[in-house]
Amino acid sequence: xAASSSNGFRVIGTRPIRHDGVDKVTGRAKxxxxxxxxxxxxxxxxxxxxxxxxxxxxxxxKALALPGVKAIVTSADLPALPDKMEAAGEQAxxxxxxxxxxxxxxKALYDGHPIAAVAAxxxxxxxxxxxxxxxxxxxxxxxxxxxxxxxxxxxxxxxxLRNKEDGPDKExxxxxxxxxxxxxxxxxxxxxxxxxxxxxxxxxxHQGYIEPHNAVGIYNADGHATIYCSTQGSFVVRALxxxxxxxxxxxxxVVPAEIGGGFGGKTTIYLEPLSVLLSQKTGHPxxxxxxxxxxxxxxxxxxxxxxxxxxxxTKDGKLVAAQCWLAYExxxxxxxxxxxxxxxxxxxxNIPNILVDAYDVVVNxxxxxxxxxxxxxNAAMASETVLDELAxxxxxxxxxxxLMNGSEEGTPQTVGPPxxxxxxxxxxxxxxxxxxxxSKLTGANRGRGVASGFWFNVGLQSSATVNIHTDGTVSVxxxxxxxxxxxxxxxxxxxxxxxxxxxxxxxxxADTDSIGHTDVTGGSRTCxxxxxxxxxxxxxxxxxxxxxAAKLWEKKPDEVVFENGMLSPAQPGGELKPMSIKQIAxxxxxxxxxxxxxxxxNARGVGPAFAxxxxxxxxxxxxxxxxxxxxxxxxxxGKAIHPSYVEGQMQGGMAQGLxxxxxxxxxxxxxxILRNTGLLDYRMPTCLDLPxxxxxxxxxxxxxxxxxxxxxxxxxxxxxxxxLANAIYHAVGVRMTELPMSPPRLLKAILKKRAAGEAQAAAxx
Amino acid sequence: MSRRPRDPHHNExxxxxxxxxxxxxxxKLSRRSFLxxxxxxxxxxxxxxxxxxxxDDAAPEPPLAGAAERLGPGPATFKLRINGATRTVTAEPRxxxxxxxxxxxxxxGAKLVCDRGACGACTVHLDGAPVTSCMMLAIDARGHxxxxxxxxxAPDRMHALQDAFVAKDALQCGFCxxxxxxxxxxxxxxxPNPSPAEIKHAxxxxxxxxxxxxxxIEAALAAAQAxxxxx
Numbered sequence: 001x002a003a004s005s006s007n008g009f010r011v012i013g014t015r016p017i018r019h020d021g022v023d024k025v026t027g028r029a030k031x032x033x034x035x036x037x038x039x040x041x042x043x044x045x046x047x048x049x050x051x052x053x054x055x056x057x058x059x060x061x062k063a064l065a066l067p068g069v070k071a072i073v074t075s076a077d078l079p080a081l082p083d084k085m086e087a088a089g090e091q092a093x094x095x096x097x098x099x100x101x102x103x104x105x106x107k108a109l110y111d112g113h114p115i116a117a118v119a120a121x122x123x124x125x126x127x128x129x130x131x132x133x134x135x136x137x138x139x140x141x142x143x144x145x146x147x148x149x150x151x152x153x154x155x156x157x158x159x160x161l162r163n164k165e166d167g168p169d170k171e172x173x174x175x176x177x178x179x180x181x182x183x184x185x186x187x188x189x190x191x192x193x194x195x196x197x198x199x200x201x202x203x204x205x206h207q208g209y210i211e212p213h214n215a216v217g218i219y220n221a222d223g224h225a226t227i228y229c230s231t232q233g234s235f236v237v238r239a240l241x242x243x244x245x246x247x248x249x250x251x252x253x254v255v256p257a258e259i260g261g262g263f264g265g266k267t268t269i270y271l272e273p274l275s276v277l278l279s280q281k282t283g284h285p286x287x288x289x290x291x292x293x294x295x296x297x298x299x300x301x302x303x304x305x306x307x308x309x310x311x312x313x314t315k316d317g318k319l320v321a322a323q324c325w326l327a328y329e330x331x332x333x334x335x336x337x338x339x340x341x342x343x344x345x346x347x348x349x350n351i352p353n354i355l356v357d358a359y360d361v362v363v364n365x366x367x368x369x370x371x372x373x374x375x376x377x378n379a380a381m382a383s384e385t386v387l388d389e390l391a392x393x394x395x396x397x398x399x400x401x402x403l404m405n406g407s408e409e410g411t412p413q414t415v416g417p418p419x420x421x422x423x424x425x426x427x428x429x430x431x432x433x434x435x436x437x438x439s440k441l442t443g444a445n446r447g448r449g450v451a452s453g454f455w456f457n458v459g460l461q462s463s464a465t466v467n468i469h470t471d472g473t474v475s476v477x478x479x480x481x482x483x484x485x486x487x488x489x490x491x492x493x494x495x496x497x498x499x500x501x502x503x504x505x506x507x508x509x510a511d512t513d514s515i516g517h518t519d520v521t522g523g524s525r526t527c528x529x530x531x532x533x534x535x536x537x538x539x540x541x542x543x544x545x546x547x548x549a550a551k552l553w554e555k556k557p558d559e560v561v562f563e564n565g566m567l568s569p570a571q572p573g574g575e576l577k578p579m580s581i582k583q584i585a586x587x588x589x590x591x592x593x594x595x596x597x598x599x600x601x602n603a604r605g606v607g608p609a610f611a612x613x614x615x616x617x618x619x620x621x622x623x624x625x626x627x628x629x630x631x632x633x634x635x636x637x638g639k640a641i642h643p644s645y646v647e648g649q650m651q652g653g654m655a656q657g658l659x660x661x662x663x664x665x666x667x668x669x670x671x672x673i674l675r676n677t678g679l680l681d682y683r684m685p686t687c688l689d690l691p692x693x694x695x696x697x698x699x700x701x702x703x704x705x706x707x708x709x710x711x712x713x714x715x716x717x718x719x720x721x722x723x724l725a726n727a728i729y730h731a732v733g734v735r736m737t738e739l740p741m742s743p744p745r746l747l748k749a750i751l752k753k754r755a756a757g758e759a760q761a762a763a764x765x
Numbered sequence: 766m767s768r769r770p771r772d773p774h775h776n777e778x779x780x781x782x783x784x785x786x787x788x789x790x791x792x793k794l795s796r797r798s799f800l801x802x803x804x805x806x807x808x809x810x811x812x813x814x815x816x817x818x819x820x821d822d823a824a825p826e827p828p829l830a831g832a833a834e835r836l837g838p839g840p841a842t843f844k845l846r847i848n849g850a851t852r853t854v855t856a857e858p859r860x861x862x863x864x865x866x867x868x869x870x871x872x873x874g875a876k877l878v879c880d881r882g883a884c885g886a887c888t889v890h891l892d893g894a895p896v897t898s899c900m901m902l903a904i905d906a907r908g909h910x911x912x913x914x915x916x917x918x919a920p921d922r923m924h925a926l927q928d929a930f931v932a933k934d935a936l937q938c939g940f941c942x943x944x945x946x947x948x949x950x951x952x953x954x955x956x957p958n959p960s961p962a963e964i965k966h967a968x969x970x971x972x973x974x975x976x977x978x979x980x981x982i983e984a985a986l987a988a989a990q991a992x993x994x995x996x
């Protein structure tokens with residue numbers, strides 16, 4: 001461990017070895033699918049081969065008769081739930097829609113929609129049983145795009161769906177229309193010397209976590225159930241599974257396994273209630289795991305979208321107006337991140353006149369789930385490329401353009417109160433000063449692009465306990481899963497407060513019975529909010545340690561000083577010698593018993609995150625293939641607890657954003673069937689596609705947080721697609737308005753430009 | 766990278782390890798019953814894609830009468846050499862090597878991710894060469910030395926690469942890590958002094974969605990250096 005870090009911290013800011021490293025490199029770490037129990041059965045899910053169909057009947061007799069098959073369940077085995085927004089645990093959710101996504105009820109709404117689930121003695125027998133289930137479908141026309149879904153007279157997916165605007169009598173596929181407004185855009189555009197308006201289309205993409213979803217359900221005859229699974233939120237799994245199954249929340253215990261990536265996609269439930277239901281029916285533990293095809297077909301990707309973005313600037317580069325229209329694919333049930341898209345689209349800039357309309361639209365695709373800064377990358381693809389065009393029109397460096405118009409403390413947000421202290425401009429400056437941006441890019445068909453991004457971050461609730469053991473070691477117990485260094489960061493915070501060695505702190509992730517409520521690992525909240533709880537719990541230990549020392553010394557607690565892990569009398573001198581935590585730990589029994597520090601937070605005053613990136617590309621004009629030459633990201637972390645993990649989040653989000661920009665897309669055929677259900681066809685970046693991503697951590701502390709932390713997990717994915725589009729423009733002169741900018745799409749655009757150039761030349765002759 | 770030369774006694778070993786008398790409810794085969802039904806069995810073998818485990822594309826040999834075999838569809842009992850030990854497995858012939866490792870032997874380090882050989886997370890060594898264990902039937906692994914991540918090193922005696930992965934923080938969620946480590950350890954064995962480009966080539970088939978590739982490359986270079994230092 002490095003001896004010390006800057007800013008007066010001893011542990012925070014250093015880069016200790018992670019606690020879970022050895023288990024993970026030796027194959028011993030247990031992920032959800034690695035659990036096995038005596039008598040365990042294997043479950044499989046029958047999925048609709050049709051994107052849109054009425055389910056006329058489901059016959060299971062033949063499948064049940066297959067030797068080795070122990071139980072089959074359909075939506076008839078789940079309680080009917082109210083078709084309205086209701087509280088489930090800590091969130092409001094339409095429970096009927098949630099239940100219908102676990103097992104289709106009456107209608108299949110996407111290719112891959114679960115119809116039935118089987119438990120059998122082996123996964124192979126369960127697979128065979130699926131083929132013996134007879135389902136009669138009445139096919140309906142699939143509605144695959146927001147344009148088709150919004151047309152008057154469009155085929156309706158959910159007969160009960162209504163929106164406020166169209167009233168209670170009109171069937172619709174538009175679940176919601178949101179509008180955000182400031183100033184007067186018509187007046188604003190009048191002041192503009194340059195106005196750019198473009199329409200963008202972005203494809204549906206998947207988080208691509210490589211660990212497939214999994215769950216082992218064990219139902220006890222006493223009515224209690226235990227679920228082992230890989231999830232971003234064990235308490236979410238408990239609340240939602242309880243609601244879907246009609247079981248009291250307290251009767252379910254969720255044990256979070258190690259998690260092989262989530263990126264937002266593991267914040268809801270799919271297999272978990274099925275594992276419990278099948279276990280209840282069979283009396284055995286039941287394990288379900290998804291295949292890759294199931295993950296792609298039937299878990300929540302993020303929305304494809306259509307976005308129109310119009311922005312105006314004066315000659316000298318001042319942004320005066322922005323008008324945006326966004327329609328996002330929600331999938332089969334309402335709930336796309338279009339609201340977040342709308343609120344982030346121009347958030348980095350102080351624009352006096354804004355009008356943003358946003359539409360949440362159901363289509364015959366899987367119900368979308370969160371994906372790293374949900375909705376913001378789509379939106380930034382639009383606004384950040386339009387801004388690049390405006391900068392070019394104005395003849396201003398694109399980073400200068402951002403500095404001139406950038407949001408800062410006091411700038412009104414698209415919605416809500418003005419920003420507090422934020423570090424947006426600092427990220428722009430960091431890129432401006434980076435070796436990358438200062439370097440010269442030369443060569444044919446090469447270009448450099450920059451872009452910025454904003455993400456809200458969230459706070460929410462976390463619990464933590466910190467135990468001082470008799471040998472002076474410390475355990476930190478939290479309810480947030482370790483998705484990328486959580487254990488190490490939380491242990492570091494406790495070590496910092498208690499003044500102990502990081503290796504004397506053991507972090508543990510507890511099940512839902514063993515720690516207080518802790519909200520989902522999402523919204524970049526874990527280090528911010530759970531870290532806050534750990535900080536307070538460690539302070540609670542300090543308070544108790546002082547009391548104990550006071551008792552031993554026959555003094556008052558405020559006559560004891562705690563510093564760097566040492567307790568000493570406030571008045572130096574005398575016979576009383578300072579005590580370390582290790583020294584007092586062995587004497588706790590004599591001073592009143594063990595010390596357990598505890599804290600819970602409902603963290604307010606969250607610090608929003610900004611990032612700015614720079615990308616160099618080389619485009620092959622004959623094939624349309626883009627090779628990324630160099631990439632750099634600057635991001636405001638508030639305070640980086642473990643800088644390596646902050647960099648890891650920056651690089652990871654950027655890697656995903658670059659894949660989103662260049663290659664990744666859901667490809668549905670004209671029958672609404674997903675055609676790329678494997679990792680060869682759903683093309684995620686390999687090591688050959690990515691450069692080493694350079695990082696610059698900016699630290700503008702979040703006011704109010706004891707350590708100044710800002711969440712760092714998400715914003716890094718927001719700017720990369722737009723930065724790539726800008727780089728491609730500067731390389732080959734075409735403005736891309738569709739994602740992904742895959743070779744066929746880019747080649748088409750290059751050829752179109754070439755043909756236009758030739759026609760112009762011919763006309764001039 | 767090249768595979769080790771094949772054991773000349775491979776066929777005999779297979780014949781010795783395959784135990785047709787296993788009490789598993791599956792079809793019992795003797796040499797006699799095999800000869801009686803040889804035609805049908807060959808057809809079945811062809812249909813199921815079951816090939817004599819001795820098939821060697823480098824040096825094709827004519828199949829000997831009695832060397833071909835019929836397995837399945839019920840469970841068969843056979844032996845595998847895994848991490849230096851002989852393990853007896855009873856599994857249907859359709860079960861992959863990955864399936865046997867994870868579901869029958871509790872060796873869950875290798876991960877099931879794509880089931881199509883597209884991501885590298887299930888990589889193990891077969892006679893020292895990296896293979897995707899999801900793409901290989903367990904019965905085809907008979908007679909080969911299989912090494913899994915559990916056999917590469919343990920917490921108290923880690924392989925240089927495992928040490929380097931921890932030291933260089935070459936993992937985020939850790940799910941691709943066993944496969945990455947196995948691919949790289951085979952590569953380092955074949956080429957103890959690799960360039961970054963050669964390391965990239967070795968893990969080009971291993972997907973890391975957390976984006977840790979640069980750290981992985983750094984760890985591989987450090988491990989190679991450490992190993993050379995020891996030698």
